[in-house]
Amino acid sequence: MAKKDTNTTERTFKAKTMQFIKYGGEHLKEGEEFEVKESDVEELSKYAEIEIPKEAENPPTNPPGKEGEGAGA
Numbered sequence: 001m002a003k004k005d006t007n008t009t010e011r012t013f014k015a016k017t018m019q020f021i022k023y024g025g026e027h028l029k030e031g032e033e034f035e036v037k038e039s040d041v042e043e044l045s046k047y048a049e050i051e052i053p054k055e056a057e058n059p060p061t062n063p064p065g066k067e068g069e070g071a072g073a
Contacts, residue, residue, distance in 0.1 A: 011038040018049035 015036045017028045023044065028034055036044060041052055 012036065013038065013041065013053050015041075015053070016051040018051060021048045021050070023048075 012035045014033055016033050017030055019030055021028050021044075023034060023036065023040075026034075036050070036052070044050060045052060
């Protein structure tokens with residue numbers, strides 16, 4: 001069985017519920033803000049009405065930490 005890489009970090013986004021939902025083992029009320037994992041955004045938006053920031057819908061073209069590399073060279 002393959003081991004999952006534990007050194008991988010996943011981005012999280014602040015989202016806002018538009019209905020009552022259960023996420024991460026918690027019951028969230030309408031209008032409540034919560035943290036959603038990047039990997040869960042697409043699937044969660046299929047089943048629940050949530051407000052997701054634009055940055056979550058369109059991931060950056062430059063990976064984090066790569067900005068400015070090679071500049072001025």
